[in-house]
Amino acid sequence: MAPPADEAGHDPQKWQDEAEERLAAPRRAPGRRPTVTADAYLVIRCDANDPAASDGQCDTEHSWPVRVAHHTELRRLLSTRGWHRPRPGRDICPDCWKQGRR
Template structure:
């Protein structure tokens, strides 16, 4: 049996959103995922919150 880490970024732009993103490669570093998520339209506020494209468009900033 083997195990590996997959870092996941979850949207916290709205309480009931539940959107998440991850890299297509194995990583345990959230910074790797954040660098990759920009291609999908995800954003990060100065306070550190990650917001999915749908919440951003809806104004949950």
């Protein structure tokens, strides 16, 4: 025997059946991929001193528009855009290089 309806006319058994169906249903349609993705992008920061900056360091950062495997490859690609890597192992942006901040 089904439980009686409440004062508003709602059938508690129907609510229970619908809740169980929702819980048993898959969270997304089969074959659909999740819509949220994340990735890590490599970034090179300029290591030159900049007296005009508040912390004394140049804040220029650069990456590449497509995924690269490691920083060595990123540095090779950025060298085509004017970035330099002098002997001490620092990365210098094109603007700082032109202004002589090395």
